[in-house]
Amino acid sequence: MEPGAPPPVNAAPPYGHVICCEKWRNSTLVQNLKARGVRVLLEKALGVADFQLSNRRKILYVSECDLVAASSYKRKLLRFRNSSSSFQELVLVETSRLSQQYFPAVQKTVVLDLGLSLLPVDGQTEAAQLIAQMIYTDGRDTPFRRRTLSQMLDPVVLAVVQQVPGVGRVKALALLRKFSSVHEICSATLEQLEPVVGPAGAKHIYHFFHSQTAAGT
Known part of the structure; x- marks a missing residue:
């Protein structure tokens, strides 16, 4: 935080709202x-974050x-991860034909090095479509919600795991029953993955994350 700057806003907005950096x-x-x-509340003191949602x-x-x-976004990511907050952190990465070549490196930094969730x-x-969906489907708890596994899991984490080629919703749910985070899945060995998704699936997942690591080094 810059000297003399006001402390970052650390409160969740009401349901249907988003706090947005000015x-x-x-x-x-x-x-x-x-x-x-979506009701947009503009705020100058959000710290390094761009948006703050009602679902914390x-x-x-x-x-x-x-x-x-590259150097500027890496510093920003580190500050984002280190910001003291009770909020869950999500990184949205804009991809295009121009920026696609940089994606393996940012994926390595965000997911493997910092342990954050990433969605391209x-x-x-x-x-905007994704943020609105999170606000309306994930932002309000009701006493009538059935707490199945897929509902207890963070939908963003579930979506991140399903980005791995060959991993659909069933395998993603199985992986998240066994491993508590995307970072743990990234760090798992073939022997740890095989009982969950089988030998072929384990190889897909292991090679996906470890080839991304090699590409980013």
Whole structure:
């Protein structure tokens, strides 16, 4: 935090609202959130986060420009991970034909090195759709909700695991029964993965994460 700056806002907004960093005021992302009925509260003191949701989730948006200027986004990611907060952290990464070559490195940094959840998005319109979905489907607890495994799991973590080629919803749920986080799945050995998803699935998962690690070094 800059000397003399106000402390970051650390409260969740009401259901159906999102606290948004002031710099996004006239962005396509904010306009799309408003078009989906989300109430946007602009705030200068959000710290390094870009968005703060009613389900106690903070989001950092890594743009195409951030990916090209690699050193700046890495410092931002580290500050985001180290920010003292009771919020869950999610990183949205903007991917395009131009920035695709940088994605393995940012995936390694976010998931393997920092242990954060990552979701790629095509741009601000898709990011707005995803944020609105999280606000409306994940933001309100009711006493009538059935607590099945898929509902108790963080839907974003579930989506991250399903990004691995060959891993659908069933295998993702099985993996998250055994391993408590994406970071633990990344660190698992073939011998640990095989009882959960079988030999072929274990090889897919192991090679996916470890080839990404090699590509980012």
